[in-house]
Amino acid sequence: MRDKRMSIEDVVAELRDGMTVGIGGWGSRRKPMALVSAIAKSSLKDLTVVSYGGPDVGMLCATGKVRKAVYGFVSLDSIPLDPHFRKARQEGEIEVSEFDEGALQWGLYAAALRLPFLPTRAGLGTDVMRNNRDLRTVDSPYDDGEKLLAMPAIHLDAALVHLNRADMFGNTQYLGPDIYFDDLYCLAAEKRYVSCERVVDTAELLAAGPPQSLKINRMMVDGVVEIPGGAGFTSCVPDYGRDEVAQKAYAAGEIFVEASR
DSSP states (O other): OOOOBOOHHHHHHTOOTTOEEEEOSBTTBSOOHHHHHHHHHSSOOSEEEEEEESHHHHHHHHTTOEEEEEEEEEOOSSSSSOHHHHHHHHTTOSEEEEOOHHHHHHHHHHHHTTOSEEEESTTTTSHHHHHOTTOEEEEOSSTTOOEEEEEEOOOEEEEEEEEEEEOTTSOEEOOSSOOTTHHHHHHHEEEEEEEEEEEOOHHHHHHHSOGGGOOBOGGGOSEEEEOTTTTTTSBBTTTBOOOHHHHHHHHTTSSSOOOOO
16 A cells, blocks of 8 residues: 655645645635645645635635635634635635535536536525526426435545645545535545644554444555644644634634735
8 A cells, every 4th residue: 555645845735726625614614725735835826726615715716816706605703705706706716606505516426426407495495596698407307206416526636635644555544523425525626635733653543433423445545645733723623622823813804825817
C-alpha cells in the first residue's frame, strides 16, 4: 500500500485555476481551514466551490478565488450568515447555485454513483426551481406518475476534507457526531485530499471507534496531510470546539489573508 502523506503545499500545487472544488464539513464545523487558508494565499482563481458552507466559502470569496459558489447554506452557526460571502453575493462578485440541503446531498450522491441525476422531491414548489432555471423534472415511470426534480450530479475535480484521524494510506476516521457528507465529497471527486489532526497506525484507527467511524477508506483518498488544529477556528470535536473569539474576529475582517488577485 502506498504512503499518501503530503504537505499543504503539495496539495495546493495539484490544484488548478477553474477547478470545481468540494469542501467538506458543515457550516463552522470541521472545515479544512488550513488547506482553505493556503488556497486563499495562493495564485489560484476562478474556482467553483461546492460546500455546506461556512468560513471556507467566505474566506475564498473575500480573497477573490471564487467564480461560482454551489451551496445549501453559508453559515457560521453562531453567526447566522458569513459576512464575506454575503458581501460577495449582494455585490454580484460571484455566480451562485443555491440549493436546499437535501438537493445538494443528492447531487453529490449522484456523482458518487456515477449517475447523471437522481430523482427527489427536495426543491419542488420552492424558489430552488425558479433560481436554477437549468433544473429539470422527470415523471415517475411507475403507476404513481409523480413529477420529481431530477437533481443533476455535482462532479468535483477535487475534494478537501478534515477529519480527526487517518493512517498514512488514506483510511480516515471521524470521532465526532457526524460525517457531514465528507464521504460523498470524496466519492464525487477525481482527486481527494484529507487533512487530519493526527496520522496514526491503522491498528489505532480500529481501536479508537466503531466501524462506522471509518467511512472514508484508502480507495477514496489521494493525499493525507497531518495538520494538528487544521480545522481551527471551526470545531473538530472531540479534539476541540469552535473558537468563538477567533470566529468573531474573522467575521469582522480582522484575521484572514490578504487578497491575491
